[in-house]
Amino acid sequence: MSERFFVTGTDTGIGKTTVSALLCAALDAIYWKPIQTGSREGTDRNTVMRLAELPANRTIPENYLFAPPVSPHLAAERAGVCIDLRKIQAPHLPKSENLIAEGAGGVLVPVNRTQLMVDLMRRLKFPVLLVARTALGTINHTLISLAALRAARLSVRGVILCGKPNADNRRAIERYGEVAVLGAVPLLARIDRVSLLRVFQRNFDRKAFAR
Ligand SMILES: Nc1ncnc2c1ncn2[C@@H]1O[C@H](COP(=O)(O)OP(=O)(O)OP(=O)(O)O)[C@@H](O)[C@H]1O
Ligand SMILES: [Mg+2]
Numbered sequence: 001m002s003e004r005f006f007v008t009g010t011d012t013g014i015g016k017t018t019v020s021a022l023l024c025a026a027l028d029a030i031y032w033k034p035i036q037t038g039s040r041e042g043t044d045r046n047t048v049m050r051l052a053e054l055p056a057n058r059t060i061p062e063n064y065l066f067a068p069p070v071s072p073h074l075a076a077e078r079a080g081v082c083i084d085l086r087k088i089q090a091p092h093l094p095k096s097e098n099l100i101a102e103g104a105g106g107v108l109v110p111v112n113r114t115q116l117m118v119d120l121m122r123r124l125k126f127p128v129l130l131v132a133r134t135a136l137g138t139i140n141h142t143l144i145s146l147a148a149l150r151a152a153r154l155s156v157r158g159v160i161l162c163g164k165p166n167a168d169n170r171r172a173i174e175r176y177g178e179v180a181v182l183g184a185v186p187l188l189a190r191i192d193r194v195s196l197l198r199v200f201q202r203n204f205d206r207k208a209f210a211r
Helices: 016-027 044-052 072-079 117-124 138-151 167-177 193-203
Strands: 004-009 030-032 099-102 128-133 156-162 181-185
Touching (some): 016 128, 016 181, 117 138, 167 181
Parallel strands (some): 030 099, 128 156
8 A cells, every 4th residue: 555644844844855855765665745935045855856866757746836935924925925834735546655744944934824733734634743853842842743733733753854963852752742753864984875875774663664
C-alpha cells in the first residue's frame, strides 16, 4: 500500500526539506509543497529535486507560490490574494505512489486571516511527521507542536530529529511526548542522494515507513 505523509516541523529552517528529500529518495516518493514562500531564494521543490535527484515529473507544482520570505498569510496579503485551503486538493495519484507533502514553517503558522497550517493538515488527513532539532530547547518546542497537532486530532506518525545526536533529548521527547522518534539525521557535511539514503539505512526505523 502507498504511504502519504505530511512533513511539518517545530520551526522554520529545522530540516523539513532535508527530511523530505531523504524520504523521497528512500521511498521513491513524489514531492509536493502546496504553499511556498520565499521563492526568490529558491523553492523547496527545486532543492528536493537536486538533493534526491528527482525529475520534475516526480514533483507536484506548488498551489501557492510567493517571492518574499515571510509567513504565508503575509506573503499572500502583500500579493493581494487570499490562500483558500479548499483549493488545495490532495493530488490524484496511482495507488502505488508514495507522496511526501511539506508544510511551510511550523504547525501554527497562519495561512490566511482565520486559518493555520494545521488546518491544511486537517484537510489532507495525511499522517504527520514532525521534524525537530536535537539541541537544547527542542523538548519544549516538540511537546508544544505535538500538543497542537493532537488538539487538531491529527494522526502523528512520529518525530524525526535533525542535528548533532543528543540521546537525552531523544529519550525525553519519546517519554514526555508519548511518541516514537522514527529517525535521526546527523549533521551532514554533504547532503546528497547517497548520503541521505545512507542515513535512512542506518538511522531510521525502516519498518515504520514500509506499510
Ligand atoms: N542534517 C543536516 N546537516 C547539515 N545541514 C542541514 C541538515 N539539515 C538541514 N540542514 C541545512 O539547514 C538549512 C535548513 O534546512 P531545511 O531547508 O531542510 O529546513 P526547512 O525546515 O525545510 O526550512 P523551511 O521552513 O524554509 O522550509 C538548509 O541549509 C539545510 O541544508
Ligand atoms: Mg523547507
